[in-house]
Amino acid sequence: MLPEGKRLGCQSVPPVTISNLPDNVIDVILMCLPLRDAVRTSILSKKWRYVWSRLPELTLDQTLWETTKDFISPTIKFTNIIYHILTLHSGPIMKFTLSIPNLGNCPKFDNLMYFLSKNDIQDLVLYLPNENPYSYKLPSSFFTCLRMRHLALENCLLHPPPDFNGFDRLVSLELYEVTITSKLLESLVNRSPLLERLVLRGLYIQDHIQVNAANLSCFKFTGSIKSISFKNVPLLEELLLWDTTPSENAGESDIAKWFDSCHALEYLHVNHGVVQSLAAGAGEVLTKLPCAFNCLRRLRLSDISLRELDEVSGAFCLIRSSPYLHDMEIKVFNDDDGEIPALDSLEGFKDVTFNHLRTVKLEGITGTKLEIQLIKLLLVKSPVLVRMQIEPGLGDNSPQTRLKLLVELIKFRRASTEAEVVYNLDYDTV
Template identity: 30%
Template sequence: MKMKDHQRQSSDRISSLPDDIIEKILTFIPIRDALRTSVLSKRCRYCWTGMQKLVFDDRLINVSSDMGVVKKYKLVITIFHVLLLHKGPISELYIHISDEEIVNEIDQIILHLSRSKNIKKFIFEVYRYDGYYKLPCSFFSLHGLEHLSLKYCVIEIPSMFNGFSMLKSLIFVEVDINATMLQRFLISCPLLEEFTWIGRYVTDFIGDNKCTFVDLFKCLPSVQAVNISRFYNKDFYAGVMSQKLHTPLVYLRILVLQVCFGKQDEISSTLCVINSSPNLEKIKFKMLRYVGQTFNTSFLDPQDYSGLNLDHLRELEITNFHNYAPEMEFVKLIMAKSPLLKKARIELDNSISVDIEVKMLQDLVLQPFPRASTSAKFIIERPKKLPVKAN
């Protein structure tokens, strides 16, 4: 009997592990499987309730696609069940729901989360066929947030909103928010270090509700990394009258933009931000194609930017390069002002033929331009072809 007890104890090594180790292990498996571990032993029955990372998505419920109503309510019930029994802080919470008929239930879930005030990282995506999901007022009570990612949401900030004082990272993907609300949101996040804004057509950033590219950066005095892409409103880049912001962006290290260098306002706005960021370490641009006549690029002359000193820039990357004159002049300007630059990589657009590429290389050899860094690698590449899937 003693031998059997010894064998049984030695075979159950998992149950003998400390609680924090078991919780760590559970975070590496789907939450559906983590819940199933409660039947393994009395010791494991409630281990999942201390998991600090929770992921809720459509894979949580194993129901056939023709049972949509059942799947919808099983998903909601499961989320409530986990959250009600959960103990301790939640370091990371991911919710992805692709059912447009459970808006009221989602509101109740967020209301419950707002009462705990212990969520640090929240990734929230709701895909609806009939429009975006409007965040309820209770969402703005998640004061402990440090990282927030929203997708397909509508934001209308309530009057009692005092900001997310702990927020360090913010990601907006297809988020509907007007200019006034956006500026108020950003200003209310004093510790914000990373900001990503992707994929919203800014039609309402004009008139009394105006917000320009430069205005946006005025709301980000402590930001270290910015990623902005897929904007097509010309008024968003208008109104730049100076080469620098009044308050420099001394913390900005990484700048990622999708820009069109066929429009002088966009170039001027972009250069204003770069010229106001003395500690930039990486610049990455994805160029947009434009149709129209080229303009005078004399304002990109390095001599006109005697005060531009990119003493910390080490990497310049440009994709979708069309070989427009403003694009090349911009590259020359940056390389002439970056003494510590290690690599300048240009990936050509698919529309660039081999003949144009050869001519571009010949022009660079015949007309060398000044470089502040003699050790910088200047790389020109063609876009990589995606692998063709076999039928």
């Protein structure tokens, strides 16, 4: 309210300028800008001069080089930037991101890592150059960042000093194409009691690792590993296992036992390498896993060949072990039916009933006999199915072929009167 005796038309309102903005507002503005533009704000006014140097979050990415008027090499630029950060920045750096794939070798990075270790770094993202993978060895100062809560590394070598005891405050850990021993990896995970998210991509582990993480809710692995055992993961809800290049010794382990402790699992995504190994490791074709996935609601199976009996058997083993499954996605690996009779690989699963299955998504469908049999099986065995989505794959994708398949789909018997089958004739497979 206006003071007594003041008229609205005569009230003097101080002008709002960039110079009288509160410090916390200025910080928010600068953190929304690329670092290059944040530094340039120093010319706006005396109050704004070097304000960027107190920011708790810094990002060095490709935007620093996105200009056509500057022909200075990235390495020289990076060196200059690091120099300014080391000499001008004051206060803690809570979050630091480095993502410059074409940087090349930079001798100043060790100095930067030492600087970050002394400034309470809690969130660190290092996507290092991929021209020479695994060439950069993280300095010893990296292993003294004991306040670290979020860590993401790419293209580097981890070799800690003997007295390193892990990051006990770590909440999320992401390693992409990182060189690390199985012993160190296991130690990092098991010595992080607060760890909730673990992502490992492009790792090649020839030994066994044991995951003991009481707070872990998400685990994603892509690469090659001999075996994994989940000792204590009561909160694990999301699991992705993508064995792109199976280890030569993978068959020696019983993959069925990998899931023994995953009682809370709600989403599972595996590819053909994992389901194929279900039979190889156990030495027989499993009908069900020893422990059922009673909490599993979503299942995704990728690159499954319907010609391969062990892949189909492994896939249905997971499906049989998930009695309360709601959503299922299967991406089919397309190949010729050859000499294999269409019904042989699915004949043994006629007793399966998907009592809770509501949505199905099938990718890569070209209309082979085995694919048609799979579609029929899912439709006739899913009494509460609401929607089946079919996406065509590579092969004979002529309009005539797709229309012929669509006509067949309309005729298939369905256990659910509410089931809708969606097939896109114009689906782009490129």
